[in-house]
């Protein structure tokens with residue numbers, strides 16, 4: 001019977017001597033140290049025969065059953081008789097419960113993995129019947145093991161994420177409310193399985209150069225492509241001095257977003273000019289606002305015809321459709337990456353886009369063409385390589401979710417560590433292995 005309960009508990013190094021149920025319903029498991037650890041000095045490994053006293057401890061373990069188990073470990077304090085050993089006396093310990101620990105290794109591992117799977121520390125602490133600080137200490141320990149210096153990667157993605165909610169502060173000089181957002185810049189491995197490599201506070205050139213400067217020469221030399229949003233500050237940060245072998249690629253989703261923003265800006269301006277008010281449900285351009293932002297190939301023929309005809313009739317300036325066509329010309333150009341188009345096809349599509357933009361007299365469309373022109377080398381490299389920041393955007397969702405789960409962080413350093421822990425693929429692989437490993 002005793003052998004069976006020991007097997008059921010599955011905690012190596014201790015044996016179950018008996019199990020009792022107390023009046024309040026708690027199930028108490030009484031443990032004794034198993035033979036191989038009885039009297040074993042944890043420092044020098046010599047087995048002592050000089051018994052000092054009996055000690056009872058109650059280590060916390062992972063919950064078992066609906067109401068959990070209470071462990072009572074009857075162990076002994078011994079005198080270490082090895083003259084070379086600095087320990088005078090010691091109590092028995094096992095690998096799962098090292099000296100001065102009051103939790104089992106499997107509990108520490110379970111709570112750390114639960115938090116690393118993006119659950120809040122408070123929630124995991126309550127579920128396992130331990131304190132918040134105990135769980136946080138387990139998470140810190142696990143994070144130190146898992147988060148190591150990032151390994152070199154040939155493709156680095158850089159993107160910004162807002163930390164927390166937008167904040168408004170009263171400017172003492174102008175007495176106006178100004179929006180102050182806190183930004184982090186994320187660095188992502190777009191080639192391997194490392195996920196988020198790190199985050200740095202801010203979104204300026206100095207943020208990027210500061211983070212990269214902390215990496216090894218090997219890491220920096222290994223980078224061949226850096227995928228960024230069309231942000232001048234990020235472009236300025238990537239210099240041959242810092243990353244000698246890197247070429248910049250602009251993320252095409254951000255270019256499409258610029259084109260969509262252009263269409264929306266033109267639509268709003270035209271509504272103001274035509275009706276002297278903002279758009280309403282009855283306005284055809286407002287009713288079609290989502291169709292205007294949907295890719296041409298994703299619009300059903302009926303929806304496309306409705307949008308086209310209504311705007312043709314109700315926008316005498318024709319500016320909204322002109323902006324829409326500019327957006328679609330840009331999308332056609334960017335689709336060359338997916339289609340692996342030949343260089344002459346890319347040149348022809350670029351010409352079509354520029355020619356269309358130049359043929360209109362819409363300032364917003366001219367600005368869009370100017371942006372593409374300013375970013376053409378990086379866009380062309382996207383068309384050749386097909387590299388995108390899509391993975392970075394996926395990680396950004398996790399970053400926001402971590403902040404929400406924790407109900408906000410007071411300490412940005414802890415926030416960034418937790419985000420990286422949750423985003424790191426190595427952690428997820430380790431968790432999967434742990435789940436399948438026997439105790």
Ligand SMILES: [Zn+2]
Nearest residue numbers: 041044080085
């Ligand atoms: Zn010793």
